[in-house]
Amino acid sequence: MKNLTGWRAAGVAFVAGALAALAMPPLQWLPLAVLGVVVFVWQWDAAPGPRSALWRGWAWGLGHFAVGSYWILDAFFVPPADFAFAGPPIVIGLAAILGFFPGLAGMAAKWAALRWPRLGGRHCRLLLLALAWTAAEWLRGHVFTGYPWNPLGHVWAFATPLLQSASLFGVYGLGLLSFLVLAAPAAGWRASVAALVLVGGAGFGGQLAMAPVNAAEGPLVRIVQPNTPQAEKWIPENRVRHLAKLVEMSRREGFDRLSAVVWPETAPPFIVEPGSPALKVMGTAAPSGGYLLTGAARGTGVRGDGVWNSLLVIDPAGAIVAHYDKVHLVPLGEYIPFHRQLAPIAGFIGRGSFEEGEARMTMDLPGLPSVSPVICYEVIFPAAVTGPGARPRWLLNVTNDAWFGLSSGPYQHLASARMRSIEEGLPMIRAANTGVSAIIDAYGRVLASLDMQQEGIIDHPLPMARAITPYGRWGDWVLLGLFAVVTILLIVSSRFGDAENA
Known part of the structure; x- marks a missing residue:
């Protein structure tokens, strides 16, 4: 799979993105999110340059957003359905536009990895891609009036305790951590163990943070x-x-x-x-x-x-x-x-x-x-x-x-x-x-x-x-703080901890 090129590589990326969309509500098939994100990392890793990474990332996004936004079609077929003919091309067109966001993430990360070879280690690549992915996801939620539908953090919607870190740094920050967790198998067993610890810790901390349900509170x-x-x-x-x-x-x-x-x-x-x-x-x-x-x-x-x-x-x-x-x-x-x-x-x-x-x-x-x-x-x-x-x-x-x-x-x-x-x-x-x-x-x-x-x-x-949350008080400024922490981890890993994985 890693050795595919051209249309074959794009086809694999398209299917992986489509499957990853099935991890969103209401199906919540989480293993498909792991598969989809790992294939995204593999395809990015095998891309020879930024342009190829853009192409593969766009194909992944095309499949992901076509499946994730298919429901828009239903609106075109509500009687009198005067514009039903426009539904399929609009949905495919929207997916094609949205596909550029994971494509841009792949392109930017590939450019940085080639520009600074120290970032070529397995764990560095994961951190670098997570930062680029999250930046692209944030842009998707803001440019052209914004369309932050199905951000990656929603894969945990089936487990409310795992969502609680969004009160600290919002759904985009949760998406950054989610990318690291889902992509961890692509970086080896140590990264996978670290990801499991991260998920378990988040779930335990989220459970502790959640107050008991009060059946009689307000009006x-x-x-x-x-x-x-x-x-x-x-x-x-x-x-x-x-x-x-x-x-x-x-x-x-x-x-x-x-x-x-x-x-x-x-x-x-x-x-x-x-x-x-x-x-x-x-x-x-x-x-x-x-x-x-x-x-x-x-x-x-x-x-x-x-x-x-x-x-x-x-x-x-x-x-x-x-x-x-x-x-x-x-x-x-x-x-x-x-x-x-x-x-x-x-x-x-x-x-x-x-x-x-x-x-x-x-x-x-x-x-x-x-x-x-x-x-x-x-x-x-x-x-x-x-x-x-x-x-x-x-x-x-x-x-x-x-x-x-x-x-x-x-x-x-x-x-x-x-x-x-x-x-x-x-x-x-x-x-x-x-x-x-x-x-x-x-x-x-x-x-x-x-x-x-x-x-x-x-x-x-x-x-x-509740008392006002950090994200409720400071919004995406907290996300910038998380970015800074992950960037520091990336620098430290590139200099001291990842040389053997390059």
Whole structure:
């Protein structure tokens, strides 16, 4: 396998990347992550130069992201499926673009290894590749609006204690350690033993850090999961029935004990504008002295102002007492770039565009701890889920994953939500139209949930926040500190500890 060249080497890399994607939720086949990353290292090691390393790394990434993002296809086939023909080329095109990030990691590491021959030892190569991989993964989460989907650290989502180091240096730092662990067999038995010690120590330390679950903590919150099929949601003649169903589910037994009811993203199947008669109806879903917190398409009632993907806070009188407009919109999914300047083209290729919100925020609502809302895939962005100013006491994620059916997408989305809770040390309430709705505590544990395509409600006390975590306080500056530590290890290994392995 190490002696392959050209298309054969790229083909092996492609298959290895595709298999590694199966280690992500919901399958979590961890041995395939080991196989995939070890083959990545072998293919990189056999590459004669930076250009070859780029090519092999790109092929690995093409396979990895094609499998890891296949779920996007489902959205194109939701009736009326006018643009179903565009789904496959868009998904393959996205994978081709994303493939350049592991490709760049391989190219940069190969250039450094050739430039400084001392870095050629087995353990040095592993440290060097881990640094390059993590830098590329961080770039993937930031450039071109960012797409930090399925970072490597998510391979541990099946074991919550192993995720806890993300509270120190975030999911990218966890990814750096994960690369070292998964790639260790490529560096020999001593590296594998060290990796096992690292995993065991992380698991033991994570278990010690996790507080016992407290069943009765904060105010009582109800999540409503209506399980409304996306193809039926926006049909005009269904709107009254859908709204009535949301209200009925909200007011089921125990309603008088609630402090808040939470509906998913764009739950009302219409644009909510000031003065709309529907607001009075929606207000009946707000408990006495509490609130209805709902995702909604928000309009101002003024022609030409546009529509926002928003989180509305509605009191029992039907008044909107606060709102948050989504800041990080999905390109092509929620907006067409330059849609105002290119209105005829934007109208042809899409179903319309939301306007961009001004800033993330923390809401102070009397009777509830302060909260930072995040809408749909905003939750996948590390260090970008809280508002400015005082730290919130919980996170609220409203989403509509009905677009993606029973694919892996909603489960991977949930894994991102759990990771943000760990990083920030904050609990999260997650309301999804068709699932997965969940109560997540400040350690990323799912305390209660409704699975995909289930209709129902969850009543649960709001979990308590932890003391602010290092990552919650300093964000990716802590990741830079981890980079510095690994770089020092690389220098020491290159000078004293790795000469016999060169």
